[in-house]
Amino acid sequence: MxxxxxxxxxxxxxxxxxxxxxxxxxxxxxxxxxxxxxxxxxxxxxxxxxxxxxxxxxxxxxxxxxxxxxxxxxxxxxxxxxxxxxxxxxxxxxxxxxxxxxxxxxxxxxxxxxxxxxxxxxLAALPDLGRKVMSDQSAQTTREELETFALGLRQRLAQTPDDNGMVWQIYARVMTQLGQAEQAVDAFEKALAINPSNQQAQLGYAQLLVNFGEEQYLAQAAQLLVQVLQQDPTQQEALSLLGLIAYQRGDWQQAQTAWQLLQDQIAPADERYAAIQQALDDVEQRLVAADASLTVTVSLAPELQDQVPAGGTLFVYITDPDGSRMPAAAVRQPVANFPITIELSDANAMLPEFVMSGLNRWQVMARISSDEQIEAAPGDLDAEPLVLEAGSATSVQLEISKIVND
Missing domain, CATH: 1.10.287 (Helix Hairpins)
Known part of the structure; x- marks a missing residue:
């Protein structure tokens, strides 16, 4: 140069x-x-x-x-x-x-x-770098070495792009390590196009998609993991990732099932055993809390039938009558024909650390909002709040019968 x-x-x-x-x-x-x-x-x-x-x-x-x-x-x-x-x-x-x-x-x-x-x-350094990157020394690999390794892989792929599913898979993992997500996605898809049953490519791609965190990517990752488990029902990395996806999506039962299958394969002396047990305990608590639910049937007073705002939004929610006005559980949906039945539980929490199962008393409320905001505003239609001891009833009824004036 x-x-x-x-x-x-x-x-x-x-x-x-x-x-x-x-x-x-x-x-x-x-x-x-x-x-x-x-x-x-x-x-x-x-x-x-x-x-x-x-x-x-x-x-x-x-x-x-x-x-x-x-x-x-x-x-x-x-x-x-x-x-x-x-x-x-x-x-x-x-x-x-x-x-x-x-x-x-x-x-x-x-x-x-x-x-x-x-x-x-x-390209000439590819064999030596490959042994280092793919071995136990990978933690000591520098970014410059990874970039050189990636460049060598690109040269190899340029020579025979359609016959190197394994090279595409390795290149995808290196791009993931380098933070080049788009190139990693493209490489994983090429690897799977060449060999759809490439288990390592499926696992690596699923891990990358889980890191994105969005629902569409979680669903795609789950499909890849199901394919892996169809080939090998005991594949530990697939069970771990599938449990994580279920947890992120609030599917506590599936998370518990996946992690329990994983723990069954691990000896108690393994350091992973305690971590999995901690995750299982957390899921168990969420399953118990999820059982604390309340069915709310909401009706509309006849004299307010003509007062419902066009495009109005119905909010049904529970707050702490003795504390914060922040809803511990809330459901929002477009106004439809009344009566409407809603089920509230911890699954409807706005914040994971503030749930209805953690309250001593529940204040149950219903509101039709004209501006899509849960806070009361002039012109909104309200029900009379109902206060009860937490868990003392499984169902209640509310009637929207008054207009908010100020």
């Missing part, structure tokens, strides 16, 4: 020196022609004076000849200067363009050569 930059600088410097020399030479030639013209002009002036003194020219003829000589001198000098300027411009701009083109050609020629050399070096 340094060598080809130095060469480009040398070309530019030489071009600059050439332009300086060319410009100086042009200026010297211009001065020479003007000097000759001036000498001829002065000599002719002296000749005219001599002819006048010798009586060969009258005063009137001398004056005319002298004026004509002055005009011719000015015109010829002006023409010489214009010609010199054009020559000077051509002499400067043409070499300048040549120098610039040469510099660009050298840059791309040597730059491409340098990139190709890096690619060749990466």
């Amino acid at each position: 340094i060598a080809h930059i130095a060469m480009i600088l040398a070309v530019v410097t030489a071009g600059g020196l050439f332009l300086m020399v060319t410009g100086r030479r042009q200026r010297e030639q211009q001065r020479t022609r003007l000097d000759v013209n001036r000498e001829l002009y002065q000599q002719r002036k002296l000749e005219l004076v001599a002819e006048r003194d010798d009586g060969l020219l009258t005063m009137e003829a001398f004056a005319r000849a002298n004026d004509e000589l002055d005009k011719r001198f000015v015109t010829e000098n002006s023409e010489l200067e214009q010609v010199a300027d054009r020559q000077m411009g051509n002499a400067v701009w043409v070499p300048a363009v040549v120098v610039m083109v040469a510099a660009v050609i050298l840059y791309f020629t040597f730059g491409s050569w340098q990139l190709q050399r890096q690619a060749d070096d990466a």
Whole structure:
């Protein structure tokens, strides 16, 4: 890299020196022609004076000849200067363009050569780097080594892109480590297109999708893991990830099932056993809490039938009558035909740490909002709140019967 930059600088410097020399030479030639013209002009002036003194020219003829000589001198000098300027411009701009083109050609020629050399070096280092990256020493691998390894893999894939499912899988994992998610996704999909039953590619792709965290990616990851477990029902990484996906989606039962199957394969002395047990205890608590539910039937007073706002939103929720106004459970849905039956549980919590199963008393409320906000606003329609001891009833009824005025 340094060598080809130095060469480009040398070309530019030489071009600059050439332009300086060319410009100086042009200026010297211009001065020479003007000097000759001036000498001829002065000599002719002296000749005219001599002819006048010798009586060969009258005063009137001398004056005319002298004026004509002055005009011719000015015109010829002006023409010489214009010609010199054009020559000077051509002499400067043409070499300048040549120098610039040469510099660009050298840059791309040597730059491409340098990139190709890096690619060749990466391909040559691929076996050694592969052993390091894929072994227990992977934790000691530097980012630069990973990038070189990835470059070598790209060269290998460029040679035989359709016959290297395993190489695509390894490249996808390296791109994941480097934080290049889009390239990793593309590589995993290529690996699975070549070999749809590639278990390691399925697991790696599922892990990447889980990291994205969005529902559409969690669903896709779950499908991949199901395919793995269909091949091997005891695959531990698949069971772990499937339990994590279920937990993130609030499916406590599936999370418990997956993690229990995983724990059954692990000895109690294994450090993973205690971590899995902690996760199972958490899921068990959530399953118990999920059993604490309340069915709420909401009706609308006949006199308010015409007061329901167009596009209104129904909120049914539970708050703590002795504390925060933050709902511990809430359901929101478009207004439909009444009566409407809603089931509230910890699954409807707005915050995971503030749930209805953690309250001593429940205040059950229903509201039709005109602005899609749960807070009361003028024009909203409310039910009379109902307060009861937590868990003392499994169902209640509310009637929306009043208009919020302020």
